[in-house]
Amino acid sequence: MTQAYVTSTIEEQIATIEFFHPAHNSLPSDILAKLANTITEVGQNDEVLVIVLKSGGQRTFCAGASFKELISIQNETEGEAFFSGFANVINAMRKCPKFIIGRVQGKTVGGGVGLASSMDYCMATKYASIKLSELNLGIGPFVVGPAVERKLGVSGMSQIAIDANTFYSSDWALQKGLFTQVFDSTEALDEAVQDFAKNLCAYNPEAVKEMKQMFWRGTEDWDELLQERAKISGRLVLSEFTKEKLKRFK
Template structure:
Protein backbone atom coordinates (compact mmCIF):
# COMPACT_ATOMS: atom_id res chain seq x y z
CA UNK A 1 0.00 0.00 0.00
CA UNK A 2 1.01 3.59 -0.62
CA UNK A 3 1.67 5.99 2.23
CA UNK A 4 -1.19 8.35 3.03
CA UNK A 5 -2.79 10.83 5.37
CA UNK A 6 -6.56 10.88 5.26
CA UNK A 7 -9.43 12.38 7.19
CA UNK A 8 -13.04 11.49 7.78
CA UNK A 9 -15.65 13.66 9.47
CA UNK A 10 -18.76 12.04 10.87
CA UNK A 11 -21.16 13.35 13.52
CA UNK A 12 -18.80 16.20 14.53
CA UNK A 13 -15.90 13.75 15.04
CA UNK A 14 -12.91 14.02 12.70
CA UNK A 15 -10.67 10.98 12.36
CA UNK A 16 -7.19 11.65 10.98
CA UNK A 17 -5.25 8.56 9.93
CA UNK A 18 -1.67 8.28 8.65
CA UNK A 19 0.03 5.26 7.16
CA UNK A 20 3.39 4.22 5.74
CA UNK A 21 4.25 0.68 4.61
CA UNK A 22 7.50 0.78 6.64
CA UNK A 23 5.87 0.37 10.06
CA UNK A 24 4.20 3.79 9.82
CA UNK A 25 7.52 5.61 9.72
CA UNK A 26 7.28 9.29 8.85
CA UNK A 27 9.11 10.83 5.87
CA UNK A 28 8.96 14.59 5.24
CA UNK A 29 6.00 14.55 2.87
CA UNK A 30 3.82 12.59 5.29
CA UNK A 31 4.83 14.81 8.21
CA UNK A 32 3.93 17.92 6.21
CA UNK A 33 0.58 16.52 5.16
CA UNK A 34 -0.17 15.41 8.71
CA UNK A 35 0.57 18.87 10.13
CA UNK A 36 -1.54 20.56 7.45
CA UNK A 37 -4.45 18.15 7.96
CA UNK A 38 -4.47 18.70 11.73
CA UNK A 39 -4.54 22.47 11.17
CA UNK A 40 -7.26 22.23 8.54
CA UNK A 41 -9.50 19.97 10.60
CA UNK A 42 -8.90 22.01 13.73
CA UNK A 43 -10.23 25.10 11.94
CA UNK A 44 -13.33 23.30 10.64
CA UNK A 45 -16.38 24.56 12.53
CA UNK A 46 -18.19 21.29 11.81
CA UNK A 47 -15.66 19.41 13.97
CA UNK A 48 -15.85 19.21 17.75
CA UNK A 49 -13.30 16.45 18.49
CA UNK A 50 -10.39 14.85 16.63
CA UNK A 51 -9.20 11.24 16.77
CA UNK A 52 -5.60 10.68 15.64
CA UNK A 53 -4.66 7.15 14.58
CA UNK A 54 -2.39 5.23 12.23
CA UNK A 55 -3.20 2.49 9.75
CA UNK A 56 -2.68 -1.21 10.29
CA UNK A 57 -2.98 -3.30 13.42
CA UNK A 58 0.64 -3.45 14.57
CA UNK A 59 3.03 -0.50 14.91
CA UNK A 60 1.52 2.90 15.69
CA UNK A 61 4.59 4.78 14.47
CA UNK A 62 8.21 3.79 13.87
CA UNK A 63 9.36 7.40 14.04
CA UNK A 64 11.67 9.03 11.52
CA UNK A 65 12.14 7.47 8.10
CA UNK A 66 15.60 5.86 8.10
CA UNK A 67 15.72 5.99 4.32
CA UNK A 68 15.38 9.76 4.47
CA UNK A 69 17.84 10.09 7.36
CA UNK A 70 20.45 8.22 5.32
CA UNK A 71 20.05 10.66 2.43
CA UNK A 72 20.69 13.82 4.50
CA UNK A 73 24.02 15.39 3.51
CA UNK A 74 23.87 18.90 4.95
CA UNK A 75 22.76 20.49 8.21
CA UNK A 76 20.11 22.68 6.57
CA UNK A 77 18.44 19.64 5.03
CA UNK A 78 18.59 17.86 8.37
CA UNK A 79 16.95 20.78 10.14
CA UNK A 80 14.14 20.80 7.57
CA UNK A 81 13.53 17.09 8.05
CA UNK A 82 13.39 17.22 11.84
CA UNK A 83 11.28 20.38 11.64
CA UNK A 84 8.61 18.11 10.17
CA UNK A 85 8.08 16.57 13.61
CA UNK A 86 8.17 20.05 15.17
CA UNK A 87 5.45 21.21 12.78
CA UNK A 88 3.19 18.27 13.64
CA UNK A 89 3.59 18.81 17.39
CA UNK A 90 3.01 22.55 17.04
CA UNK A 91 -0.07 21.94 14.89
CA UNK A 92 -1.44 19.67 17.62
CA UNK A 93 -0.56 22.21 20.29
CA UNK A 94 -2.31 25.06 18.48
CA UNK A 95 -5.31 23.02 17.35
CA UNK A 96 -8.39 24.45 19.13
CA UNK A 97 -10.01 21.00 19.39
CA UNK A 98 -9.18 18.17 21.78
CA UNK A 99 -7.16 15.44 20.04
CA UNK A 100 -7.67 11.86 21.22
CA UNK A 101 -4.74 9.54 20.52
CA UNK A 102 -5.50 5.95 19.49
CA UNK A 103 -2.28 3.93 19.91
CA UNK A 104 -2.70 0.35 18.73
CA UNK A 105 0.91 -0.88 18.83
CA UNK A 106 4.57 -0.16 19.41
CA UNK A 107 5.71 3.43 19.17
CA UNK A 108 9.27 4.61 18.60
CA UNK A 109 11.07 7.97 18.62
CA UNK A 110 9.04 10.70 16.98
CA UNK A 111 5.93 8.56 17.32
CA UNK A 112 6.21 8.82 21.11
CA UNK A 113 6.32 12.59 20.72
CA UNK A 114 3.17 12.57 18.62
CA UNK A 115 1.37 10.39 21.17
CA UNK A 116 2.49 12.76 23.94
CA UNK A 117 1.16 15.77 22.03
CA UNK A 118 -2.39 14.40 22.00
CA UNK A 119 -4.71 15.74 24.67
CA UNK A 120 -6.04 12.37 25.77
CA UNK A 121 -4.36 9.13 24.74
CA UNK A 122 -5.54 5.53 24.93
CA UNK A 123 -3.66 2.40 23.87
CA UNK A 124 -3.55 -1.39 23.76
CA UNK A 125 -1.27 -3.51 25.91
CA UNK A 126 0.92 -3.96 22.83
CA UNK A 127 1.75 -0.23 22.69
CA UNK A 128 5.24 -0.37 24.18
CA UNK A 129 7.30 2.79 23.68
CA UNK A 130 10.98 3.43 22.96
CA UNK A 131 13.18 6.48 22.38
CA UNK A 132 15.90 4.93 20.25
CA UNK A 133 17.60 8.11 18.99
CA UNK A 134 20.79 7.84 21.06
CA UNK A 135 21.40 4.46 19.43
CA UNK A 136 21.97 6.18 16.10
CA UNK A 137 23.94 9.13 17.43
CA UNK A 138 21.25 11.77 17.70
CA UNK A 139 18.68 12.36 20.46
CA UNK A 140 14.94 12.96 20.91
CA UNK A 141 15.50 16.71 20.96
CA UNK A 142 12.43 17.83 19.01
CA UNK A 143 9.92 15.56 20.73
CA UNK A 144 11.40 15.85 24.23
CA UNK A 145 9.38 18.94 25.28
CA UNK A 146 6.09 17.19 24.44
CA UNK A 147 7.15 14.01 26.24
CA UNK A 148 8.50 15.91 29.27
CA UNK A 149 5.23 17.83 29.49
CA UNK A 150 3.26 14.59 29.68
CA UNK A 151 5.41 12.22 31.77
CA UNK A 152 7.98 14.50 33.43
CA UNK A 153 11.71 14.97 32.98
CA UNK A 154 12.66 11.97 35.12
CA UNK A 155 10.65 9.42 33.13
CA UNK A 156 11.57 11.02 29.81
CA UNK A 157 15.27 10.96 30.62
CA UNK A 158 14.98 7.32 31.68
CA UNK A 159 13.66 6.16 28.32
CA UNK A 160 15.91 8.54 26.37
CA UNK A 161 19.08 7.23 28.06
CA UNK A 162 17.96 3.60 27.97
CA UNK A 163 17.62 3.82 24.20
CA UNK A 164 17.72 0.04 23.68
CA UNK A 165 14.64 -0.84 25.68
CA UNK A 166 10.93 -0.88 25.00
CA UNK A 167 8.86 0.24 27.97
CA UNK A 168 5.54 -1.53 28.34
CA UNK A 169 2.22 0.21 27.78
CA UNK A 170 1.33 -0.10 31.45
CA UNK A 171 4.53 1.77 32.38
CA UNK A 172 3.48 4.53 30.00
CA UNK A 173 0.04 4.57 31.61
CA UNK A 174 1.52 4.83 35.10
CA UNK A 175 3.67 7.78 33.96
CA UNK A 176 0.70 9.59 32.42
CA UNK A 177 1.28 9.12 28.69
CA UNK A 178 -1.68 6.76 28.28
CA UNK A 179 -4.93 7.22 30.20
CA UNK A 180 -6.21 3.68 29.64
CA UNK A 181 -4.72 0.45 28.26
CA UNK A 182 -6.88 -2.26 26.67
CA UNK A 183 -6.31 -5.93 25.86
CA UNK A 184 -7.44 -5.67 22.23
CA UNK A 185 -7.69 -3.15 19.40
CA UNK A 186 -11.42 -3.80 19.28
CA UNK A 187 -11.83 -2.73 22.90
CA UNK A 188 -9.64 0.30 22.25
CA UNK A 189 -11.71 1.39 19.25
CA UNK A 190 -14.99 1.04 21.13
CA UNK A 191 -13.72 3.18 24.00
CA UNK A 192 -12.12 5.81 21.74
CA UNK A 193 -15.36 6.23 19.80
CA UNK A 194 -17.47 6.29 22.95
CA UNK A 195 -15.23 8.90 24.54
CA UNK A 196 -15.19 11.07 21.40
CA UNK A 197 -18.98 10.98 21.26
CA UNK A 198 -19.15 12.00 24.90
CA UNK A 199 -16.81 14.95 24.31
CA UNK A 200 -19.17 16.12 21.57
CA UNK A 201 -21.76 16.79 24.28
CA UNK A 202 -19.48 19.39 25.90
CA UNK A 203 -19.52 23.12 25.19
CA UNK A 204 -16.96 23.59 22.35
CA UNK A 205 -16.00 27.03 23.68
CA UNK A 206 -15.26 25.54 27.09
CA UNK A 207 -13.11 22.80 25.52
CA UNK A 208 -11.20 25.36 23.50
CA UNK A 209 -10.51 27.47 26.58
CA UNK A 210 -9.46 24.38 28.55
CA UNK A 211 -7.03 23.43 25.80
CA UNK A 212 -5.40 26.85 26.09
CA UNK A 213 -5.04 26.28 29.82
CA UNK A 214 -3.55 22.81 29.38
CA UNK A 215 -0.92 24.09 26.93
CA UNK A 216 -0.06 27.25 28.85
CA UNK A 217 3.71 27.76 29.01
CA UNK A 218 4.40 26.31 25.56
CA UNK A 219 4.10 29.58 23.66
CA UNK A 220 7.80 29.52 22.78
CA UNK A 221 7.66 26.09 21.11
CA UNK A 222 7.75 27.47 17.56
CA UNK A 223 11.27 28.73 18.27
CA UNK A 224 12.26 26.02 20.76
CA UNK A 225 11.43 23.08 18.49
CA UNK A 226 13.11 24.79 15.54
CA UNK A 227 16.28 25.11 17.63
CA UNK A 228 16.01 21.44 18.61
CA UNK A 229 15.54 20.46 14.95
CA UNK A 230 18.79 22.26 14.12
CA UNK A 231 20.62 20.21 16.77
CA UNK A 232 19.34 16.94 15.31
CA UNK A 233 20.09 18.18 11.80
CA UNK A 234 23.70 18.76 12.78
CA UNK A 235 24.14 15.50 14.68
CA UNK A 236 22.74 13.37 11.85
CA UNK A 237 25.84 14.39 9.86
CA UNK A 238 28.27 13.18 12.54
CA UNK A 239 30.64 10.35 11.67
CA UNK A 240 29.07 8.21 14.39
CA UNK A 241 25.56 8.62 12.98
CA UNK A 242 26.61 8.18 9.36
CA UNK A 243 28.38 4.91 10.19
CA UNK A 244 25.42 3.68 12.22
CA UNK A 245 22.88 4.53 9.54
CA UNK A 246 24.86 2.55 6.96
CA UNK A 247 23.68 -0.59 8.76
CA UNK A 248 20.11 0.24 7.79
CA UNK A 249 20.75 0.47 4.07
Protein backbone atom coordinates (compact mmCIF):
# COMPACT_ATOMS: atom_id res chain seq x y z
CA MET A 1 0.00 0.00 0.00
CA THR A 2 1.23 3.48 -0.79
CA GLN A 3 -1.53 5.35 1.05
CA ALA A 4 -1.04 6.44 4.66
CA TYR A 5 -3.09 4.46 7.18
CA VAL A 6 -3.65 3.46 10.79
CA THR A 7 -5.12 -0.02 11.32
CA SER A 8 -5.97 -2.15 14.33
CA THR A 9 -6.60 -5.88 14.44
CA ILE A 10 -7.45 -8.09 17.42
CA GLU A 11 -6.41 -11.71 17.58
CA GLU A 12 -6.39 -13.91 20.68
CA GLN A 13 -6.78 -10.83 22.94
CA ILE A 14 -3.74 -9.13 21.39
CA ALA A 15 -4.45 -5.87 19.55
CA THR A 16 -1.96 -4.88 16.85
CA ILE A 17 -2.01 -1.20 15.91
CA GLU A 18 -0.06 -0.36 12.76
CA PHE A 19 0.64 3.04 11.20
CA PHE A 20 2.16 3.77 7.81
CA HIS A 21 3.11 6.74 5.66
CA PRO A 22 4.91 6.49 2.29
CA ALA A 23 7.38 9.21 3.36
CA HIS A 24 9.39 6.93 5.69
CA ASN A 25 6.49 6.65 8.15
CA SER A 26 6.56 10.36 8.92
CA LEU A 27 3.54 11.55 10.85
CA PRO A 28 1.18 14.26 9.56
CA SER A 29 -1.66 15.57 11.75
CA ASP A 30 -4.37 13.25 10.44
CA ILE A 31 -2.29 10.12 11.10
CA LEU A 32 -1.33 11.38 14.58
CA ALA A 33 -5.00 12.00 15.41
CA LYS A 34 -6.02 8.54 14.16
CA LEU A 35 -3.20 6.94 16.10
CA ALA A 36 -4.15 8.68 19.37
CA ASN A 37 -7.84 7.78 18.92
CA THR A 38 -7.06 4.16 18.02
CA ILE A 39 -4.82 3.69 21.07
CA THR A 40 -7.56 5.14 23.31
CA GLU A 41 -10.33 3.00 21.78
CA VAL A 42 -8.32 -0.22 21.87
CA GLY A 43 -7.25 0.52 25.44
CA GLN A 44 -10.92 0.67 26.47
CA ASN A 45 -11.82 -2.61 24.73
CA ASP A 46 -12.32 -5.36 27.31
CA GLU A 47 -11.51 -8.03 24.72
CA VAL A 48 -7.95 -6.69 24.50
CA LEU A 49 -5.32 -7.62 27.08
CA VAL A 50 -2.13 -6.45 25.33
CA ILE A 51 -1.34 -3.93 22.58
CA VAL A 52 1.46 -4.21 20.00
CA LEU A 53 2.35 -0.92 18.30
CA LYS A 54 4.22 -1.13 15.00
CA SER A 55 4.71 0.62 11.69
CA GLY A 56 4.45 -0.68 8.14
CA GLY A 57 7.35 -1.07 5.74
CA GLN A 58 10.80 -2.48 6.35
CA ARG A 59 13.43 0.17 6.73
CA THR A 60 12.15 2.99 8.93
CA PHE A 61 10.03 2.73 12.08
CA CYS A 62 9.20 6.44 12.07
CA ALA A 63 10.82 9.52 10.51
CA GLY A 64 9.08 11.87 12.97
CA ALA A 65 7.18 15.00 11.98
CA SER A 66 5.89 15.44 8.44
CA PHE A 67 8.19 17.95 6.66
CA LYS A 68 5.46 18.76 4.18
CA GLU A 69 3.23 19.86 7.04
CA LEU A 70 6.00 21.66 8.94
CA ILE A 71 6.74 23.77 5.85
CA SER A 72 3.07 24.75 5.49
CA ILE A 73 2.59 26.05 9.07
CA GLN A 74 1.61 29.74 8.84
CA ASN A 75 1.06 30.88 12.42
CA GLU A 76 1.53 29.92 16.08
CA THR A 77 -1.95 28.42 16.38
CA GLU A 78 -1.32 26.05 13.48
CA GLY A 79 2.12 25.26 14.88
CA GLU A 80 0.78 24.42 18.33
CA ALA A 81 -1.99 22.31 16.78
CA PHE A 82 0.50 20.29 14.73
CA PHE A 83 2.86 19.55 17.63
CA SER A 84 -0.13 18.77 19.87
CA GLY A 85 -0.62 15.73 17.65
CA PHE A 86 2.50 14.12 19.11
CA ALA A 87 1.45 15.20 22.62
CA ASN A 88 -1.93 13.48 22.15
CA VAL A 89 -0.36 10.19 21.03
CA ILE A 90 2.08 10.14 23.96
CA ASN A 91 -0.70 10.95 26.42
CA ALA A 92 -2.95 8.26 24.91
CA MET A 93 -0.16 5.72 25.43
CA ARG A 94 0.46 6.98 28.96
CA LYS A 95 -3.20 6.70 29.98
CA CYS A 96 -3.89 3.40 28.23
CA PRO A 97 -4.63 0.76 30.92
CA LYS A 98 -2.98 -2.02 28.87
CA PHE A 99 0.71 -2.67 28.37
CA ILE A 100 1.92 -1.43 24.98
CA ILE A 101 4.72 -3.43 23.37
CA GLY A 102 6.76 -1.56 20.78
CA ARG A 103 8.02 -3.31 17.66
CA VAL A 104 10.73 -1.10 16.13
CA GLN A 105 12.09 -2.57 12.89
CA GLY A 106 14.31 0.26 11.67
CA LYS A 107 15.57 3.82 11.99
CA THR A 108 13.70 6.16 14.27
CA VAL A 109 13.91 9.95 14.23
CA GLY A 110 12.49 12.80 16.32
CA GLY A 111 8.86 12.13 17.18
CA GLY A 112 9.46 8.44 16.46
CA VAL A 113 11.93 8.32 19.36
CA GLY A 114 9.15 9.85 21.47
CA LEU A 115 6.80 7.03 20.43
CA ALA A 116 9.41 4.36 21.20
CA SER A 117 10.04 5.99 24.58
CA SER A 118 6.34 5.89 25.42
CA MET A 119 6.07 2.12 24.94
CA ASP A 120 5.87 0.10 28.14
CA TYR A 121 8.21 -2.49 26.66
CA CYS A 122 10.08 -1.88 23.41
CA MET A 123 11.80 -4.47 21.22
CA ALA A 124 13.85 -3.68 18.12
CA THR A 125 16.15 -4.91 15.37
CA LYS A 126 19.84 -4.07 15.11
CA TYR A 127 18.91 -1.62 12.35
CA ALA A 128 16.86 0.52 14.75
CA SER A 129 19.26 3.40 15.29
CA ILE A 130 17.79 6.57 16.80
CA LYS A 131 18.26 10.30 16.30
CA LEU A 132 16.75 13.46 17.79
CA SER A 133 17.26 15.80 14.84
CA GLU A 134 15.04 18.69 15.94
CA LEU A 135 17.85 21.09 16.89
CA ASN A 136 19.08 20.87 13.28
CA LEU A 137 15.85 22.56 12.22
CA GLY A 138 16.03 25.31 14.82
CA ILE A 139 13.40 23.67 17.02
CA GLY A 140 14.00 21.13 19.79
CA PRO A 141 12.53 17.86 21.02
CA PHE A 142 10.21 19.73 23.39
CA VAL A 143 7.05 17.63 23.12
CA VAL A 144 8.80 14.23 23.10
CA GLY A 145 11.45 15.37 25.59
CA PRO A 146 9.63 14.28 28.78
CA ALA A 147 8.97 10.79 27.36
CA VAL A 148 12.55 10.38 26.11
CA GLU A 149 13.97 11.70 29.38
CA ARG A 150 11.78 9.29 31.34
CA LYS A 151 13.39 6.36 29.48
CA LEU A 152 16.98 7.55 28.87
CA GLY A 153 17.46 9.88 31.83
CA VAL A 154 18.46 13.53 31.46
CA SER A 155 22.01 12.50 30.49
CA GLY A 156 21.01 10.19 27.62
CA MET A 157 18.27 12.48 26.37
CA SER A 158 20.47 15.58 26.38
CA GLN A 159 23.27 13.67 24.63
CA ILE A 160 21.16 12.74 21.60
CA ALA A 161 19.24 16.05 21.62
CA ILE A 162 22.44 18.14 21.49
CA ASP A 163 24.21 15.83 19.03
CA ALA A 164 21.38 16.28 16.55
CA ASN A 165 23.32 15.05 13.49
CA THR A 166 24.18 11.60 14.79
CA PHE A 167 22.30 8.32 14.65
CA TYR A 168 22.87 6.38 17.89
CA SER A 169 23.00 2.62 17.47
CA SER A 170 20.37 0.15 18.65
CA ASP A 171 22.99 -1.18 21.08
CA TRP A 172 23.32 2.28 22.62
CA ALA A 173 19.52 2.45 22.96
CA LEU A 174 19.56 -1.04 24.51
CA GLN A 175 22.22 -0.04 27.06
CA LYS A 176 20.24 3.08 27.99
CA GLY A 177 17.03 1.08 28.52
CA LEU A 178 15.00 2.38 25.58
CA PHE A 179 15.02 -1.08 23.99
CA THR A 180 14.64 -4.25 26.05
CA GLN A 181 16.00 -6.61 23.38
CA VAL A 182 17.62 -6.21 19.97
CA PHE A 183 17.29 -8.85 17.23
CA ASP A 184 19.26 -9.59 14.06
CA SER A 185 16.19 -9.65 11.80
CA THR A 186 12.60 -8.43 11.56
CA GLU A 187 11.46 -12.08 11.50
CA ALA A 188 13.16 -12.79 14.83
CA LEU A 189 11.72 -9.55 16.25
CA ASP A 190 8.17 -10.44 15.16
CA GLU A 191 8.41 -13.90 16.67
CA ALA A 192 9.68 -12.52 19.98
CA VAL A 193 7.01 -9.80 20.10
CA GLN A 194 4.21 -12.33 19.53
CA ASP A 195 5.57 -14.77 22.12
CA PHE A 196 5.96 -11.99 24.65
CA ALA A 197 2.47 -10.60 23.97
CA LYS A 198 0.97 -14.08 24.48
CA ASN A 199 2.76 -14.38 27.81
CA LEU A 200 1.37 -11.02 28.94
CA CYS A 201 -2.17 -12.23 28.21
CA ALA A 202 -1.86 -14.56 31.19
CA TYR A 203 -1.58 -11.65 33.64
CA ASN A 204 -4.43 -10.23 35.72
CA PRO A 205 -5.74 -7.16 33.80
CA GLU A 206 -6.44 -5.35 37.09
CA ALA A 207 -2.84 -5.86 38.20
CA VAL A 208 -1.60 -4.65 34.81
CA LYS A 209 -3.73 -1.50 35.07
CA GLU A 210 -2.39 -0.74 38.56
CA MET A 211 1.20 -1.44 37.50
CA LYS A 212 0.85 0.82 34.50
CA GLN A 213 -0.24 3.67 36.79
CA MET A 214 2.69 2.92 39.07
CA PHE A 215 5.21 3.00 36.20
CA TRP A 216 3.86 6.33 34.95
CA ARG A 217 3.72 7.94 38.39
CA GLY A 218 4.87 11.55 38.27
CA THR A 219 3.51 12.19 34.77
CA GLU A 220 0.04 13.27 35.87
CA ASP A 221 0.67 16.83 34.66
CA TRP A 222 1.61 15.78 31.11
CA ASP A 223 -1.69 16.91 29.56
CA GLU A 224 -0.69 20.48 30.44
CA LEU A 225 3.09 20.05 30.16
CA LEU A 226 3.10 18.60 26.64
CA GLN A 227 0.61 21.25 25.49
CA GLU A 228 2.96 23.95 26.78
CA ARG A 229 5.83 22.25 24.94
CA ALA A 230 3.74 22.15 21.74
CA LYS A 231 3.37 25.94 22.04
CA ILE A 232 7.17 26.34 22.20
CA SER A 233 7.70 24.19 19.09
CA GLY A 234 4.82 25.93 17.32
CA ARG A 235 6.49 29.29 17.95
CA LEU A 236 10.01 28.18 16.97
CA VAL A 237 8.90 26.53 13.71
CA LEU A 238 7.98 30.04 12.48
CA SER A 239 11.44 31.50 13.23
CA GLU A 240 13.53 32.76 10.30
CA PHE A 241 16.20 30.18 11.18
CA THR A 242 13.77 27.28 10.89
CA LYS A 243 12.06 28.64 7.77
CA GLU A 244 15.46 28.81 6.02
CA LYS A 245 16.32 25.27 7.13
CA LEU A 246 12.98 23.87 5.99
CA LYS A 247 13.36 25.48 2.55
CA ARG A 248 16.37 23.22 1.94
CA PHE A 249 14.22 20.17 2.59
CA LYS A 250 11.58 21.16 0.04
